[in-house]
Amino acid sequence: MPEPMIRLDRVSKYFPGQQTPAVGELSLEVAEGEVVVLVGPSGCGKTTTLKMINRLVEATSGTIEVAGSDITSVEAPVLRQGIGYVIQRIGLFPHRTIAANIATVPGLLGWEKERTAQRVDELIDLVGLELEMKERYPSELSGGQQQRVGVARALAADPPVLLMDEPFGAVDPIVRGRLQEELLDLQRLVNKTIVFVTHDIDEAIRLGDRVAILNVGGVLEQYASPSEILTRPANRFVEEFLGEDRSLKRLSLTPIDAVKLARGPIVAPGAGRGEVEGVMKEHGVDWVGIGADEGLSGWVWGRDVTGRAGDADPKPFSVRLTPDQSLRDALDSVVSSHTGVAVVFDGDAYLGMLSIEQISRHLIE
Ligand SMILES: Nc1ncnc2c1ncn2[C@@H]1O[C@H](COP(=O)(O)OP(=O)(O)OP(=O)(O)O)[C@@H](O)[C@H]1O
Ligand SMILES: [Mg+2]
Numbered sequence: 001m002p003e004p005m006i007r008l009d010r011v012s013k014y015f016p017g018q019q020t021p022a023v024g025e026l027s028l029e030v031a032e033g034e035v036v037v038l039v040g041p042s043g044c045g046k047t048t049t050l051k052m053i054n055r056l057v058e059a060t061s062g063t064i065e066v067a068g069s070d071i072t073s074v075e076a077p078v079l080r081q082g083i084g085y086v087i088q089r090i091g092l093f094p095h096r097t098i099a100a101n102i103a104t105v106p107g108l109l110g111w112e113k114e115r116t117a118q119r120v121d122e123l124i125d126l127v128g129l130e131l132e133m134k135e136r137y138p139s140e141l142s143g144g145q146q147q148r149v150g151v152a153r154a155l156a157a158d159p160p161v162l163l164m165d166e167p168f169g170a171v172d173p174i175v176r177g178r179l180q181e182e183l184l185d186l187q188r189l190v191n192k193t194i195v196f197v198t199h200d201i202d203e204a205i206r207l208g209d210r211v212a213i214l215n216v217g218g219v220l221e222q223y224a225s226p227s228e229i230l231t232r233p234a235n236r237f238v239e240e241f242l243g244e245d246r247s248l249k250r251l252s253l254t255p256i257d258a259v260k261l262a263r264g265p266i267v268a269p270g271a272g273r274g275e276v277e278g279v280m281k282e283h284g285v286d287w288v289g290i291g292a293d294e295g296l297s298g299w300v301w302g303r304d305v306t307g308r309a310g311d312a313d314p315k316p317f318s319v320r321l322t323p324d325q326s327l328r329d330a331l332d333s334v335v336s337s338h339t340g341v342a343v344v345f346d347g348d349a350y351l352g353m354l355s356i357e358q359i360s361r362h363l364i365e
Contacts, residue, residue, distance in 0.1 A: 023218030261352025269310025
């Protein structure tokens, strides 16, 4: 095992006057290049934990190491140069332009004007903003755009570690989904060690290589990969936190191409009534798909076939899935289609179909 990038060893925080700790004896390791998501109810100590890592809050006891060194052995400002921080509720400086906001840390580090300007342009592009936004002020951007600026600002000096405190908390679910997708794309490019805080379990499952589920008082209830947590929740608290739709969440983690697809009840356009009935009986359905070789042109009700199957005016499958979509998408398609199956294509090539039985079998395995 290589050294972890971040190591918390029995870290506690008692704020002045508190009898119970905000964070109690928390031990946690984060590997280099890993995305770890801290998730838990409000007040469970997520922000406090992040702030102890960059020493905005000093731990009461325990040790924290970043890149192998005890964080108290370096000056806090020096430590923070290596740790990008996206603050809860964005926290852009309202009276500074977008460019000036992004250039905050390079400014503190005394970078030359030219180098800073170049870096700002690079980051604006990296997080999917337009260059013309540079001279605007935060209030002149949408919520999602402001969140992107927050991420760009944290990345400015290219720190190996990134702490993100509910960075997508203030936007609607659609924008949030897009920002999550972008973060995953971005991470493939920059490969940072990221500690990401959220109270949204779906966000945690989507983004985390590992997820740490915290309870009030900063108590670690489970620390494992999303699929491990969904398959084997450690206790009642985790189970309840995951919610009733735990199985659906598991389906959303599995891509369609991880399961074997069936060819399904398909006949050639020239098939006659007898063959159609045989295929329907074999599959226990009242419809057939019409296709040959790699194609699948549509489907017909068996009762509508009088002559050749292809003459019965095949209807197109309304939803065509691709192999990179999830079993959750497949289930949506199954329950909303007349045929009760999800059909999967790679471009024009028909790959196969999934029934509800195949999908639920995957959950049992
Ligand atoms: N500066 C402070 N002084 C005293 N108590 C504090 C301070 N900061 C946080 N706390 C307390 O510590 C506990 C943990 O707070 P923290 O902000 O870490 O929670 P959180 O998990 O980030 O919550 P949220 O999801 O609402 O952001 C809370 O009970 C909070 O009231
Ligand atoms: Mg918080």
